[in-house]
Amino acid sequence: MRSYEDTYQHKGLRRQLVNLLKEKGISDERVLDAINAIPRHFFLDSAFDKIAYEDRAFPIGEGQTISQPYTVAYQTQLLNVKKSDKVLEIGTGSVYQATILAELGAWVFTIERQKKLYELHKKYYFRNKYLNLKFFYGDGFEGLPTFGPFDKIIITAAAPFVPPKLVEQLKPGGIMVLPVDEGNSQRMLRITKTAEGSLIEEAFDQFSFVPMLTGRNG
Numbered sequence: 001m002r003s004y005e006d007t008y009q010h011k012g013l014r015r016q017l018v019n020l021l022k023e024k025g026i027s028d029e030r031v032l033d034a035i036n037a038i039p040r041h042f043f044l045d046s047a048f049d050k051i052a053y054e055d056r057a058f059p060i061g062e063g064q065t066i067s068q069p070y071t072v073a074y075q076t077q078l079l080n081v082k083k084s085d086k087v088l089e090i091g092t093g094s095v096y097q098a099t100i101l102a103e104l105g106a107w108v109f110t111i112e113r114q115k116k117l118y119e120l121h122k123k124y125y126f127r128n129k130y131l132n133l134k135f136f137y138g139d140g141f142e143g144l145p146t147f148g149p150f151d152k153i154i155i156t157a158a159a160p161f162v163p164p165k166l167v168e169q170l171k172p173g174g175i176m177v178l179p180v181d182e183g184n185s186q187r188m189l190r191i192t193k194t195a196e197g198s199l200i201e202e203a204f205d206q207f208s209f210v211p212m213l214t215g216r217n218g
């Protein structure tokens with residue numbers, strides 16, 4: 001069950017969450033505005049209504065989770081999304097992260113490997129608002145060669161390595177943000193493809209994601 005009512009209480013909790021994200025170091029005002037604009041509780045079962053604005057991951061079914069707001073804000077900030085950027089997201093899950101990217105004005109292509117989660121897009125609440133968001137069922141390791149190359153690529157599951165086909169689908173000057181496995185946690189990496197096609201890799205903080213798995217499921 002979902003509830004699509006955005007009350008003053010929800011809005012107040014969302015503002016508190018934005019303040020917390022600022023305290024934790026998120027400084028990009030556009031990212032903070034997007035978090036403030038999108039009702040996160042719309043992406044969760046109504047059982048989570050009272051806690052949807054805690055800075056935590058929550059289950060969304062099929063053993064998957066909606067990412068923690070701090071993680072969503074952190075990855076989005078590193079991605080430096082500009083209006084009309086073509087962005088590929090691996091791991092649609094709840095569609096929350098994809099909606100933040102769409103709110104920032106990007107053309108968003110999001111891939112999910114779990115059939116049941118992919119099918120949730122048919123009931124996507126904002127389907128008439130974010131016409132710049134397209135859903136795909138497939139294996140993120142393959143990317144979307146026919147729709148690429150992309151300005152930005154974001155992986156929202158723990159990648160065992162930097163997927164080579166995704167590097168190929170990144171434009172010169174493009175940026176990919178992904179958590180890469182280091183045992184029990186992952187290191188957030190930002191890979192920038194230079195105009196000449198060489199790669200610059202920067203390492204950031206440790207996070208904990210569900211694994212990026214090969215093939216489709218369902």
Ligand code: SAH
Pocket residue numbers: 064065066067090091092093094095096097098111112113114117138139140141156157210211212213214215
């Ligand atoms: N961005 C999501 C996070 C969901 S968790 C959100 O905002 O809610 C990560 C998601 O990645 C899961 O739904 C999982 O099924 C999916 N996933 C894992 N490996 C994948 C792959 N190879 N291709 C596409 N999706 C994948």
